[in-house]
Amino acid sequence: MEHIDEFDVQILKQLEQDGRMAYSAIATALGVSNTMVHQRIARLTEQGILTGIKPVLNEKKIGYDWGAFTGITLEKDHDSNRIIDELKKIPEVTECYYITGNYTLYVKIVAKNHEHMRQVLYEKIDNIPGIAKTDSIIELGCAFKRNIML
Template sequence: MSANFTLDALDKFILNALQTNARTSYAELARAQNVSAATIHVRIEKLRQAGVITGTHVHVDARKLGYQVCCFIGINLARAGDYPRTLARLEALPEVVEAHYTTGQYSIFIKVLVQSIEQLQDLLINKIQSIDEIQATETLISLQQPILRNAPVV
């Protein structure tokens, strides 16, 4: 978001409504705020141009697609300069659905989805731990995800 861009009450309403249901029509948003659909359209375009809205997404239940194991892997690199090459190798793995460059105990923290513990073992041994720049890993298996939400709009 640019330094000069600020959210007003209408912007916040739009963001909250779209995070709840991205398929909400401009007309429905407009009726709820007693403004025109054109006003909503203009506001959403301004939010896009400012980089506040970066896309529209469909949330998929990974378990329904057969991904029974979700885990997080903390990765320690041999050297900080190994980050770009390691990230490129991790990005090539479809099982890696998130990656974060972090401070603290790990250099990189990734989220992985696989269909079974056997697939996790194969991923760790044959794909992740075989990356030369990776010094060590620690795997944490998620037992459940009781909270999943977007960033609050305040």
């Protein structure tokens, strides 16, 4: 585990509130120098603790009204890296996890409507060689989504 101190935690909390916040504003809020904030953010990024600052899109507001969580069973689990590479090529697959249990992989899919979801599942995902079967659960809306609390 990488070491983070109280200043790192406070910087991350500021960025969690507003990822576009200027380093100078963070420095002022914390009573430290701009250089210290810049160095800390660079170190947190190098350590892989901070993996980027990017917009969080509300898919439904941009026309992606359908979401599904899909368990994927592979014919051979050792094919998972190749299959993950193919899943990365499908823009509607927004998350992919290794899991235990009945499936090898679990993905989040977003689609514009039920026909689009059918196309993603049957014409894109099911056509990846090595996928034995999929099992989807339609999501009806996100109650909340957040980062881990620091």
